[in-house]
Amino acid sequence: xxxxxxxxxxVALIDRDLARAADDYTRAAYGTLAGxxxxxxxxxxxxxxxxxxxxxxxxxxxxxxxYRANGENDRAAARCRAGIAVxxxxxxxxxxxxxxxxxxxxxxxDFRVVGDVDSAxxxxxxxxxxxxxxxxxxxxxYEEAADAYEAATAKADDPLSWxxxxxxSGAYRGPHQIARNGSHSFEWxxxxxxxxxxxxxxxxxxxxxxxRLPAAVxxxxxxxxxxxxxxxxxxxNATWRCPNCERSEVNxxxxxxxxxxxxxxxEEQ
Numbered sequence: 677x678x679x680x681x682x683x684x685x686x687v688a689l690i691d692r693d694l695a696r697a698a699d700d701y702t703r704a705a706y707g708t709l710a711g712x713x714x715x716x717x718x719x720x721x722x723x724x725x726x727x728x729x730x731x732x733x734x735x736x737x738x739x740x741x742x743y744r745a746n747g748e749n750d751r752a753a754a755r756c757r758a759g760i761a762v763x764x765x766x767x768x769x770x771x772x773x774x775x776x777x778x779x780x781x782x783x784x785x786d787f788r789v790v791g792d793v794d795s796a797x798x799x800x801x802x803x804x805x806x807x808x809x810x811x812x813x814x815x816x817x818y819e820e821a822a823d824a825y826e827a828a829t830a831k832a833d834d835p836l837s838w839x840x841x842x843x844x845s846g847a848y849r850g851p852h853q854i855a856r857n858g859s860h861s862f863e864w865x866x867x868x869x870x871x872x873x874x875x876x877x878x879x880x881x882x883x884x885x886x887x888r889l890p891a892a893v894x895x896x897x898x899x900x901x902x903x904x905x906x907x908x909x910x911x912x913n914a915t916w917r918c919p920n921c922e923r924s925e926v927n928x929x930x931x932x933x934x935x936x937x938x939x940x941x942x943e944e945q
Contacts, residue, residue, distance in 0.1 A: 777828075
């Protein structure tokens with residue numbers, strides 16, 4: 677089966693090869709941004725299809741997460757600084773929709789947390805090694821996003837529909853995978869709340885991440901692993917058994933059949 681670089685990254689995660697996964701997520705990010713693969717295939721992500729760049733940003737974020745979990749902190753920071761630069765460029769010079777632009781600020785918060793980066797790329801300042809100051813800067817990026825969402829939502833016709841558009845989906849996908857199968861995992865409704873007509877529906881996204889994403893990143897650093905994403909799943913499928921936990925919870929992703937819980941290859945019965 678022909679695989680794109682995102683699929684190759686997922687297979688690398690199944691193989692427990694974080695360095696390879698990080699490299700392939702990097703390739704997926706730039707291939708998507710260039711319009712030659714994944715969600716960017718055939719699209720102009722620096723032009724009329726710019727909102728699809730949310731997926732390219734998600735792959736840079738996942739590359740950073742994989743490097744970080746693998747102990748390659750400098751490479752994680754490099755990917756996340758690149759992500760901040762792309763997000764800010766899209767926000768200031770390319771995207772027209774105020775909700776998409778707000779999402780770029782949300783991405784900036786994500787990249788700061790995952791890469792553990794200072795504000796040099798964003799504000800032209802030097803790092804001071806002050807963890808408390810870095811936390812304040814992370815919070816500021818998320819609050820910028822929340823404020824922008826509230827302002828844009830007041831004028832938007834359908835915030836619920838926008839939340840499933842490419843920018844928003846990309847900004848959900850990366851953190852969701854980073855937190856997956858850990859004690860800080862979360863689902864869509866938990867991040868957004870239950871009232872799509874509320875001004876808080878979209879503003880909740882960055883504020884939720886501010887409280888949950890740092891702990892999720894600590895989790896992947898401690899375990900040294902990032903789980904593959906959830907694909908097509910089936911519970912209690914008697915045809916397949918996990919050799920690790922012996923359960924029959926199946927996740928089909930990137931042409932592989934793996935355990936939904938352990939992310940190891942299943943054995944056919």
